[in-house]
Each structure stands twice: as structure tokens, then as C-alpha cells.
Amino acid sequence: MKSEGHFEQHDLIDFVEGEVTPSLADEIKTHLETCETCRAYVESLWRTFAALEGDEVPEPSPGYWDYFEQRVRERAKPGREPAPRRSLVFSWLPGVAAAVALVILFWSLPEPRLPEADPVDLFLADLSTGEIIESLSGSPGIGLMLIEADTNDITRIDDYLAETTDIYDLVDQLTEQEREIFISNLRDNMKEEDNTSGITDGSARKG
Amino acid sequence: MTDLGQRLASGDEDAFTEVVKQYSRKVYALCYRTLRDEEEAKDMAQEVFVRIYTKRGSFKGRSSLYTWIYRIALNMCFTHLKKRRVGTVPLEDVERTLSAPEADGPGGRAELEARLAAAVKNLSPRQRAVFSMRFYDRMTYKEIAEASGTTTGAAKANHHFAVEHLRKILGEGDKK
Numbered sequence: 001m002k003s004e005g006h007f008e009q010h011d012l013i014d015f016v017e018g019e020v021t022p023s024l025a026d027e028i029k030t031h032l033e034t035c036e037t038c039r040a041y042v043e044s045l046w047r048t049f050a051a052l053e054g055d056e057v058p059e060p061s062p063g064y065w066d067y068f069e070q071r072v073r074e075r076a077k078p079g080r081e082p083a084p085r086r087s088l089v090f091s092w093l094p095g096v097a098a099a100v101a102l103v104i105l106f107w108s109l110p111e112p113r114l115p116e117a118d119p120v121d122l123f124l125a126d127l128s129t130g131e132i133i134e135s136l137s138g139s140p141g142i143g144l145m146l147i148e149a150d151t152n153d154i155t156r157i158d159d160y161l162a163e164t165t166d167i168y169d170l171v172d173q174l175t176e177q178e179r180e181i182f183i184s185n186l187r188d189n190m191k192e193e194d195n196t197s198g199i200t201d202g203s204a205r206k207g
Numbered sequence: 208m209t210d211l212g213q214r215l216a217s218g219d220e221d222a223f224t225e226v227v228k229q230y231s232r233k234v235y236a237l238c239y240r241t242l243r244d245e246e247e248a249k250d251m252a253q254e255v256f257v258r259i260y261t262k263r264g265s266f267k268g269r270s271s272l273y274t275w276i277y278r279i280a281l282n283m284c285f286t287h288l289k290k291r292r293v294g295t296v297p298l299e300d301v302e303r304t305l306s307a308p309e310a311d312g313p314g315g316r317a318e319l320e321a322r323l324a325a326a327v328k329n330l331s332p333r334q335r336a337v338f339s340m341r342f343y344d345r346m347t348y349k350e351i352a353e354a355s356g357t358t359t360g361a362a363k364a365n366h367h368f369a370v371e372h373l374r375k376i377l378g379e380g381d382k383k
């Protein structure tokens with residue numbers, strides 16, 4: 001879509017990646033013939049991608065791969081497995097290392113083990129206030145979402161991963177009182193959310 | 208569910224060997240591109256497969272085996288980075304790196320590598336991961352969303368943000 005006579009950067013990126021429809025591609029090609037600005041942008045994208053093709057992954061020494069599976073199996077032997085699932089995670093979910101990260105997930109189904117393909121109700125909420133940032137109802141069976149306040153990155157963690165100690169490390173950083181306040185705020189907000197019922201597909205996050 | 212995924216989930220040991228063969232290098236590359244540290248990526252790739260092995264029974268085929276494995280890898284990388292508390296490099300550092308003279312002179316291989324490393328490190332780990340899956344693994348936004356735990360819209364937004372950021376640093380490098 002054009003803005004001030006030029007194509008949006010998003011369209012030009014999609015164009016360079018071959019992600020636009022044939023008709024839009026033709027439209028952009030025609031525009032590039034006469035527009036210096038858009039052409040310069042597309043050319044700088046090509047230069048960028050060419051440079052990134054040269055960003056190689058260092059190859060580990062051959063021995064690394066020779067014994068890779070053997071080392072994995074050694075480390076995976078019983079007795080080294082993470083602690084079994086604890087139940088607290090599944091009625092609500094905290095995340096978070098204090099200052100930075102915040103959010104939470106929440107779902108309305110009573111059973112932690114979600115049936116395959118059953119949608120769950122997910123809410124992104126601010127851990128400090130319980131305020132719902134976004135409703136993601138209808139997302140496929142997923143458990144926990146975290147959002148980083150500093151980067152706006154969203155993390156979704158599948159329920160089978162929620163049982164790992166890493167997540168519990170985060171959970172354990174909340175004091176009992178913080179959890180209570182959080183859950184209580186979250187529940188209040190969920191009630192309001194129900195009333196207004198603003199369901200989104202989650203693709204348009206507020207930024 | 209793919210055959211391999213099914214066999215893996217049922218505890219078939221040969222299936223695990225096959226999974227290691229098919230995915231270990233991809234997982235290592237993804238870990239490296241997310242962590243940007245070779246030693247950490249090597250350790251992480253190994254731990255990812257330990258996790259795959261111990262959790263294989265929980266693979267239900269809701270997503271493809273490929274994205275399931277990638278999701279485990281990414282979650283472990285992100286968790287690791289949270290502990291390390293190093294996500295991005297301050298922009299001033301990038302500028303310093305970019306203006307630092309390199310042994311083989313401007314436009315040389317070393318300069319390009321320094322430029323690339325600095326540009327990529329300045330992205331958030333998630334942006335690096337999304338960009339890597341898109342650019343190097345040619346994954347669709349739907350697959351990236353599944354693997355990285357976001358929506359397709361967020362995956363695309365992360366990718367475009369990364370592209371634009373990288374373009375600013377790399378795409379105009381030789382222009383005055």
C-alpha cells in the first residue's frame with residue numbers, strides 16, 4: 001500500500017522476499033522504474049541480504065558431531081531428568097524476573113493437559129497490575145506467554161516445557177503475596193474482559 | 208503426525224537417532240544464530256537434544272516435528288539468555304565496532320564480519336531467531352510462529368523489524 005506516493009517498507013521487503021501477489025509485484029516493478037526513492041530502498045535490501053548470506057555459522061570440530069548423540073544419550077539417562085510436573089503452574093501462570101519481564105498467561109480450561117487442538121483462552125497481562133494487555137482466545141493449545149517489557153518480545157511456552165525447572169525458577173521468584181495480588185488483579189480484569197469481550201486474533205498487538 | 212514424530216513419541220530409539228541426524232546441525236545453527244556464541248551454541252544444541260529425548264513422549268503432533276524441535280531449542284535459548292541477561296548490544300557499541308579500523312582495511316572480509324556480527328547482535332534474541340528461521344531456513348511465517356511462540360502477525364513484524372534494522376546498518380554501508 002502506498003503512502004505519500006511511495007510503497008510502504010513492508011511491501012518492499014515482501015517484494016524482495018517474493019512474498020507479494022503477482023499483481024502487486026507488477027505494480028511495484030512499474031513504480032520502481034520511475035521512483036528513485038523506492039528503488040534505492042530495494043537496492044539497499046538486496047545489499048543487506050547479500051551481506052547476510054555471508055554470515056556463516058562456525059563449524060564445530062568434527063569430534064563434536066561424531067560423539068554428539070552418544071553425549072546426549074549419556075546426559076539423558078534416568079536420574080538426570082528434570083523434576084516431575086508440579087501442579088501450581090496450571091491454574092495460573094506467573095512469569096518473571098522482576099524489573100524486566102512481566103506477563104502471564106491464563107487459561108480458562110480446568111484441565112492442565114489440554115486435549116489436542118482444543119483452543120484455550122489466553123490472556124497477556126501485566127504482572128504488576130494484572131491488567132490485560134491482549135486476549136488471544138482461540139489460540140491453539142498453548143500454555144504460557146511472557147512479554148518482555150523492554151523489547152516487546154512475546155514468548156509462548158508450550159505446556160510440556162512449563163514443567164521444566166527453568167520455568168519454576170521464574171515462578172519461584174515471586175513472593176506468595178505478589179502471587180496473590182497478581183491473581184486477584186488478573187481475575188478482576190478477566191471479569192471486565194468477559195463483559196466487554198474484545199477478542200482479537202492476537203496479530204495486532206498494542207505496541 | 209509424521210511417521211518419524213510418531214515413532215519418536217512412542218520411544219523408538221532408532222527414531223531418535225534419525226532425529227539427531229536430521230536436525231542436530233539445524234538446531235546448532237539456530238542456537239548459534241540466536242546466542243551468537245559458538246561454545247554456548249554447542250552446549251545448548253546438546254541440551255536441546257537431551258530435552259527432546261526426555262520429552263519425546265509429549266510430542267503429540269499438534270505441530271510438525273520440525274517446529275516442535277525448534278520451539279524447544281528457542282525456549283531453551285531464550286531462557287538461557289534471560290539468565291545471562293545479555294540480549295542486545297547497546298547501539299553505541301555497534302557504532303564503535305563499525306568505526307573501528309580493521310586489519311584488512313575498509314571493505315575487507317574482517318570488516319564485513321565485524322559489521323555483520325555487530326548488526327546482528329544488536330537485534331533482540333527473538334528477532335535474531337525469527338530472522339534466522341526466515342532467512343536461512345526459509346520457513347513460512349506460520350511455521351516461525353509455531354516455533355517461536357507468537358502469532359504469524361508478530362512473527363512477520365519481528366522479521367520486518369530485523370530486516371529494517373539490518374538494512375540500516377548493512378544496506379547503506381558503502382554509500383556516502
Ligand SMILES: [Zn+2]
Binds near residue numbers: 031035
Ligand atoms: Zn516510491
